[in-house]
Amino acid sequence: MSVRRALTIAGSDSGGGAGIQADLKTFQELGVFGMSAVTAVTAQNTLGVHGVYPMTAKAVEQQIDVVLSDIGVDAVKTGMLFSADIIEAAARKLKEHQCENVIVDPVMIAKGGASLLQEEATEALKQVLLPIALVVTPNIPEAEVLTGMSIQSEADKKEAAIAIASLGVKNVLIKGGHDKGAKTVDLLYDGSAFHTFTGTRIDTKDTHGTGCTFSAAMTAAIAKGASVRTAAETAKQFIQAAIEDGLHIGQGHGPTNHWAYRQRGGC
Numbered sequence: 001m002s003v004r005r006a007l008t009i010a011g012s013d014s015g016g017g018a019g020i021q022a023d024l025k026t027f028q029e030l031g032v033f034g035m036s037a038v039t040a041v042t043a044q045n046t047l048g049v050h051g052v053y054p055m056t057a058k059a060v061e062q063q064i065d066v067v068l069s070d071i072g073v074d075a076v077k078t079g080m081l082f083s084a085d086i087i088e089a090a091a092r093k094l095k096e097h098q099c100e101n102v103i104v105d106p107v108m109i110a111k112g113g114a115s116l117l118q119e120e121a122t123e124a125l126k127q128v129l130l131p132i133a134l135v136v137t138p139n140i141p142e143a144e145v146l147t148g149m150s151i152q153s154e155a156d157k158k159e160a161a162i163a164i165a166s167l168g169v170k171n172v173l174i175k176g177g178h179d180k181g182a183k184t185v186d187l188l189y190d191g192s193a194f195h196t197f198t199g200t201r202i203d204t205k206d207t208h209g210t211g212c213t214f215s216a217a218m219t220a221a222i223a224k225g226a227s228v229r230t231a232a233e234t235a236k237q238f239i240q241a242a243i244e245d246g247l248h249i250g251q252g253h254g255p256t257n258h259w260a261y262r263q264r265g266g267c
Protein backbone atom coordinates (compact mmCIF):
# COMPACT_ATOMS: atom_id res chain seq x y z
CA MET A 1 0.00 0.00 0.00
CA SER A 2 1.30 3.48 -0.79
CA VAL A 3 2.12 5.85 2.04
CA ARG A 4 -0.97 7.62 3.36
CA ARG A 5 -0.74 11.40 3.83
CA ALA A 6 -2.46 13.79 6.22
CA LEU A 7 -2.33 17.58 6.38
CA THR A 8 -3.03 19.63 9.49
CA ILE A 9 -4.02 23.28 9.12
CA ALA A 10 -3.55 24.59 12.66
CA GLY A 11 -1.62 26.70 15.13
CA SER A 12 1.83 25.92 16.50
CA ASP A 13 2.08 25.13 20.23
CA SER A 14 5.65 25.80 21.29
CA GLY A 15 5.06 23.53 24.30
CA GLY A 16 4.55 20.56 21.99
CA GLY A 17 1.35 19.17 23.53
CA ALA A 18 -1.41 20.60 21.34
CA GLY A 19 -1.84 22.17 17.88
CA ILE A 20 0.38 21.27 14.93
CA GLN A 21 2.84 19.46 17.18
CA ALA A 22 0.21 17.12 18.67
CA ASP A 23 -1.22 16.48 15.22
CA LEU A 24 2.09 15.59 13.58
CA LYS A 25 3.11 13.33 16.49
CA THR A 26 -0.23 11.53 16.27
CA PHE A 27 -0.05 11.11 12.50
CA GLN A 28 3.46 9.67 12.84
CA GLU A 29 2.45 7.27 15.62
CA LEU A 30 -0.39 5.95 13.47
CA GLY A 31 1.87 5.42 10.45
CA VAL A 32 0.67 8.34 8.35
CA PHE A 33 2.93 10.92 6.67
CA GLY A 34 2.17 14.29 8.27
CA MET A 35 2.24 17.73 6.66
CA SER A 36 1.33 21.13 8.07
CA ALA A 37 0.01 24.57 7.14
CA VAL A 38 0.67 26.87 10.12
CA THR A 39 -2.10 29.41 10.80
CA ALA A 40 -0.56 31.06 13.86
CA VAL A 41 2.40 30.71 16.15
CA THR A 42 1.55 30.59 19.84
CA ALA A 43 4.06 31.12 22.62
CA GLN A 44 2.62 28.43 24.86
CA ASN A 45 3.64 26.08 27.65
CA THR A 46 1.83 23.93 30.19
CA LEU A 47 0.96 27.09 32.17
CA GLY A 48 -0.93 28.74 29.31
CA VAL A 49 -0.89 30.76 26.12
CA HIS A 50 1.50 33.71 26.49
CA GLY A 51 1.31 35.12 22.95
CA VAL A 52 -0.54 34.59 19.66
CA TYR A 53 1.04 35.58 16.34
CA PRO A 54 -1.26 34.87 13.38
CA MET A 55 -0.02 34.25 9.85
CA THR A 56 -1.57 36.08 6.92
CA ALA A 57 -4.35 34.29 5.04
CA LYS A 58 -2.08 34.36 1.98
CA ALA A 59 0.66 32.46 3.81
CA VAL A 60 -1.83 29.80 4.89
CA GLU A 61 -3.24 29.53 1.38
CA GLN A 62 0.21 29.11 -0.13
CA GLN A 63 1.24 26.39 2.32
CA ILE A 64 -1.90 24.42 1.44
CA ASP A 65 -1.44 24.99 -2.29
CA VAL A 66 2.15 23.85 -2.49
CA VAL A 67 1.72 20.65 -0.52
CA LEU A 68 -1.54 19.64 -2.16
CA SER A 69 -0.39 20.38 -5.70
CA ASP A 70 2.80 18.36 -5.25
CA ILE A 71 2.38 15.72 -2.54
CA GLY A 72 -1.41 15.31 -2.37
CA VAL A 73 -3.37 14.23 0.68
CA ASP A 74 -5.67 11.46 1.94
CA ALA A 75 -7.22 13.44 4.83
CA VAL A 76 -7.03 17.00 6.14
CA LYS A 77 -7.52 18.19 9.71
CA THR A 78 -8.17 21.78 10.74
CA GLY A 79 -7.46 23.04 14.26
CA MET A 80 -6.81 26.61 15.46
CA LEU A 81 -7.78 28.85 12.52
CA PHE A 82 -7.87 32.13 14.44
CA SER A 83 -9.65 34.48 11.99
CA ALA A 84 -12.47 34.56 9.44
CA ASP A 85 -9.90 35.42 6.74
CA ILE A 86 -7.89 32.28 7.45
CA ILE A 87 -11.03 30.13 7.60
CA GLU A 88 -12.20 31.46 4.24
CA ALA A 89 -8.77 30.94 2.66
CA ALA A 90 -8.52 27.36 3.96
CA ALA A 91 -12.06 26.48 2.84
CA ARG A 92 -11.43 27.93 -0.62
CA LYS A 93 -8.26 25.89 -1.07
CA LEU A 94 -9.77 22.65 0.23
CA LYS A 95 -12.64 23.08 -2.23
CA GLU A 96 -10.29 23.92 -5.08
CA HIS A 97 -8.22 20.80 -4.41
CA GLN A 98 -11.41 18.74 -3.99
CA CYS A 99 -10.47 17.43 -0.55
CA GLU A 100 -13.21 15.08 0.61
CA ASN A 101 -11.87 13.85 3.93
CA VAL A 102 -11.88 17.09 5.92
CA ILE A 103 -11.96 16.76 9.72
CA VAL A 104 -12.72 20.06 11.46
CA ASP A 105 -11.75 20.46 15.11
CA PRO A 106 -13.46 23.79 15.84
CA VAL A 107 -10.82 25.04 18.28
CA MET A 108 -12.08 28.17 20.06
CA ILE A 109 -10.65 28.56 23.55
CA ALA A 110 -7.54 26.97 25.11
CA LYS A 111 -8.05 25.11 28.40
CA GLY A 112 -6.44 28.04 30.24
CA GLY A 113 -9.04 30.45 28.78
CA ALA A 114 -7.05 32.12 25.95
CA SER A 115 -9.00 32.77 22.76
CA LEU A 116 -7.71 30.83 19.74
CA LEU A 117 -10.55 31.93 17.43
CA GLN A 118 -11.78 35.50 17.07
CA GLU A 119 -15.42 35.71 18.09
CA GLU A 120 -16.63 36.99 14.74
CA ALA A 121 -14.95 34.03 12.98
CA THR A 122 -17.50 31.53 14.35
CA GLU A 123 -19.93 32.52 11.59
CA ALA A 124 -17.33 31.81 8.89
CA LEU A 125 -16.64 28.43 10.48
CA LYS A 126 -20.34 27.60 10.30
CA GLN A 127 -20.96 28.99 6.85
CA VAL A 128 -17.92 28.07 4.79
CA LEU A 129 -16.04 25.29 6.57
CA LEU A 130 -18.67 22.99 8.08
CA PRO A 131 -20.51 22.50 4.76
CA ILE A 132 -17.34 20.98 3.21
CA ALA A 133 -16.40 18.85 6.24
CA LEU A 134 -16.74 15.09 6.61
CA VAL A 135 -16.56 15.33 10.41
CA VAL A 136 -16.60 18.09 13.02
CA THR A 137 -15.30 17.32 16.52
CA PRO A 138 -16.43 20.01 19.01
CA ASN A 139 -15.96 19.65 22.74
CA ILE A 140 -19.01 20.54 24.82
CA PRO A 141 -18.31 24.31 25.15
CA GLU A 142 -17.65 24.50 21.38
CA ALA A 143 -20.88 22.60 20.63
CA GLU A 144 -22.67 25.14 22.86
CA VAL A 145 -21.23 28.05 20.85
CA LEU A 146 -22.08 26.40 17.52
CA THR A 147 -25.70 25.79 18.57
CA GLY A 148 -26.44 28.50 21.14
CA MET A 149 -27.71 25.69 23.40
CA SER A 150 -26.70 24.78 26.94
CA ILE A 151 -25.59 21.13 27.05
CA GLN A 152 -26.25 19.47 30.42
CA SER A 153 -27.27 15.93 29.54
CA GLU A 154 -26.87 13.13 26.98
CA ALA A 155 -30.22 14.19 25.49
CA ASP A 156 -28.88 17.75 25.07
CA LYS A 157 -25.76 16.37 23.39
CA LYS A 158 -27.93 14.50 20.87
CA GLU A 159 -30.04 17.58 20.17
CA ALA A 160 -26.88 19.66 19.67
CA ALA A 161 -25.38 17.05 17.32
CA ILE A 162 -28.51 17.16 15.14
CA ALA A 163 -28.45 20.97 15.12
CA ILE A 164 -24.76 21.02 14.11
CA ALA A 165 -25.38 18.45 11.34
CA SER A 166 -28.02 20.80 9.93
CA LEU A 167 -25.17 23.24 9.15
CA GLY A 168 -24.13 20.83 6.38
CA VAL A 169 -21.44 18.64 7.96
CA LYS A 170 -21.91 14.89 7.41
CA ASN A 171 -20.79 13.61 10.83
CA VAL A 172 -20.74 15.32 14.22
CA LEU A 173 -18.63 13.96 17.07
CA ILE A 174 -19.19 15.76 20.38
CA LYS A 175 -16.26 14.97 22.69
CA GLY A 176 -17.10 14.24 26.28
CA GLY A 177 -13.98 15.38 28.11
CA HIS A 178 -15.96 18.18 29.76
CA ASP A 179 -18.64 15.76 31.05
CA LYS A 180 -18.94 15.51 34.81
CA GLY A 181 -19.26 11.73 35.36
CA ALA A 182 -16.82 8.87 35.95
CA LYS A 183 -17.06 8.00 32.25
CA THR A 184 -16.20 10.15 29.25
CA VAL A 185 -18.85 9.67 26.60
CA ASP A 186 -18.05 10.82 23.07
CA LEU A 187 -21.14 10.95 20.86
CA LEU A 188 -21.11 10.48 17.07
CA TYR A 189 -24.10 11.43 14.93
CA ASP A 190 -23.75 10.27 11.33
CA GLY A 191 -26.84 11.98 9.96
CA SER A 192 -29.15 9.09 10.82
CA ALA A 193 -27.90 7.22 13.90
CA PHE A 194 -26.02 7.87 17.14
CA HIS A 195 -22.96 5.91 18.31
CA THR A 196 -21.17 6.35 21.62
CA PHE A 197 -17.53 5.81 22.52
CA THR A 198 -17.03 5.53 26.24
CA GLY A 199 -13.84 5.73 28.29
CA THR A 200 -12.95 5.80 31.97
CA ARG A 201 -12.29 9.33 33.18
CA ILE A 202 -8.68 9.65 34.38
CA ASP A 203 -8.19 11.95 37.34
CA THR A 204 -5.31 14.06 36.03
CA LYS A 205 -4.47 17.68 35.26
CA ASP A 206 -2.42 16.57 32.24
CA THR A 207 -5.03 16.94 29.50
CA HIS A 208 -3.40 19.63 27.38
CA GLY A 209 -4.00 18.81 23.73
CA THR A 210 -6.50 15.98 24.24
CA GLY A 211 -8.91 17.43 21.69
CA CYS A 212 -6.22 18.00 19.05
CA THR A 213 -4.81 14.53 19.60
CA PHE A 214 -8.22 12.85 19.39
CA SER A 215 -9.14 14.61 16.13
CA ALA A 216 -5.68 13.97 14.66
CA ALA A 217 -6.03 10.24 15.43
CA MET A 218 -9.40 10.24 13.65
CA THR A 219 -7.78 12.03 10.70
CA ALA A 220 -4.94 9.49 10.49
CA ALA A 221 -7.36 6.56 10.61
CA ILE A 222 -9.53 8.12 7.90
CA ALA A 223 -6.40 8.74 5.79
CA LYS A 224 -5.73 4.99 6.07
CA GLY A 225 -9.22 4.23 4.77
CA ALA A 226 -11.20 3.68 7.99
CA SER A 227 -14.87 4.61 8.22
CA VAL A 228 -15.74 7.57 10.44
CA ARG A 229 -17.08 5.17 13.08
CA THR A 230 -13.96 2.98 13.11
CA ALA A 231 -11.78 6.10 13.13
CA ALA A 232 -13.62 7.35 16.23
CA GLU A 233 -12.99 3.98 17.94
CA THR A 234 -9.27 4.17 17.13
CA ALA A 235 -9.08 7.78 18.31
CA LYS A 236 -10.80 6.92 21.58
CA GLN A 237 -8.29 4.13 22.27
CA PHE A 238 -5.40 6.40 21.25
CA ILE A 239 -6.42 9.25 23.59
CA GLN A 240 -7.32 6.95 26.48
CA ALA A 241 -3.80 5.43 26.36
CA ALA A 242 -2.20 8.87 25.91
CA ILE A 243 -3.96 10.25 29.01
CA GLU A 244 -3.50 7.11 31.14
CA ASP A 245 0.26 6.94 30.51
CA GLY A 246 0.78 10.71 31.08
CA LEU A 247 4.30 12.13 30.92
CA HIS A 248 3.96 14.66 33.78
CA ILE A 249 5.90 17.36 31.98
CA GLY A 250 5.85 21.04 32.99
CA GLN A 251 4.35 22.85 35.97
CA GLY A 252 0.80 23.30 34.68
CA HIS A 253 -1.51 21.23 32.47
CA GLY A 254 0.91 18.76 30.91
CA PRO A 255 0.66 17.11 27.50
CA THR A 256 -0.53 13.57 26.82
CA ASN A 257 1.72 10.68 25.87
CA HIS A 258 1.61 10.28 22.10
CA TRP A 259 3.74 7.08 22.29
CA ALA A 260 1.41 5.21 24.58
CA TYR A 261 -0.95 3.66 22.02
CA ARG A 262 1.90 2.23 19.92
CA GLN A 263 3.81 1.07 22.99
CA ARG A 264 0.73 -0.89 24.01
CA GLY A 265 0.73 -2.61 20.64
CA GLY A 266 -1.86 -0.49 18.83
CA CYS A 267 -1.34 0.82 15.28
Ligand SMILES: Nc1ncnc2c1ncn2[C@@H]1O[C@H](COP(=O)(O)OP(=O)(O)O)[C@@H](O)[C@H]1O
Pocket residue numbers: 138139140175176177178184185186199200201202203204207209210211212214236239240243
Ligand atom coordinates in the same frame (compact mmCIF):
# COMPACT_ATOMS: atom_id res chain seq x y z
N1 LIG B 1 -9.73 13.10 32.10
C1 LIG B 1 -9.99 12.36 31.00
N2 LIG B 1 -9.99 11.01 31.08
C2 LIG B 1 -10.26 10.25 29.98
N3 LIG B 1 -10.56 10.77 28.78
C3 LIG B 1 -10.59 12.11 28.64
C4 LIG B 1 -10.30 12.98 29.74
N4 LIG B 1 -10.39 14.27 29.31
C5 LIG B 1 -10.70 14.20 27.99
N5 LIG B 1 -10.84 12.91 27.58
C6 LIG B 1 -11.12 12.44 26.22
O1 LIG B 1 -10.22 13.14 25.36
C7 LIG B 1 -10.87 13.46 24.12
C8 LIG B 1 -10.85 14.98 23.95
O2 LIG B 1 -11.94 15.52 24.66
P1 LIG B 1 -12.09 16.96 25.27
O3 LIG B 1 -11.17 17.08 26.42
O4 LIG B 1 -13.54 17.14 25.48
O5 LIG B 1 -11.58 17.86 24.08
P2 LIG B 1 -10.91 19.31 24.09
O6 LIG B 1 -9.45 19.10 24.38
O7 LIG B 1 -11.17 19.79 22.70
O8 LIG B 1 -11.59 20.11 25.17
C9 LIG B 1 -12.26 12.84 24.21
O9 LIG B 1 -12.21 11.54 23.67
C10 LIG B 1 -12.51 12.80 25.71
O10 LIG B 1 -13.48 11.86 26.05
Ligand SMILES: Cc1ncc(COP(=O)(O)O)c(N)n1
Pocket residue numbers: 010011012013018019020042044079080107109110111116207208209210211212213
Ligand atom coordinates in the same frame (compact mmCIF):
# COMPACT_ATOMS: atom_id res chain seq x y z
C1 LIG C 1 -2.08 25.95 18.95
C2 LIG C 1 -3.16 25.33 19.76
N1 LIG C 1 -4.16 24.66 19.15
C3 LIG C 1 -5.14 24.10 19.89
C4 LIG C 1 -5.13 24.17 21.26
C5 LIG C 1 -6.26 23.55 22.05
O1 LIG C 1 -5.81 22.56 22.90
P1 LIG C 1 -6.77 21.44 23.51
O2 LIG C 1 -6.71 20.31 22.59
O3 LIG C 1 -6.21 21.13 24.85
O4 LIG C 1 -8.15 22.01 23.57
C6 LIG C 1 -4.08 24.86 21.88
N2 LIG C 1 -4.01 24.97 23.22
N3 LIG C 1 -3.10 25.43 21.11
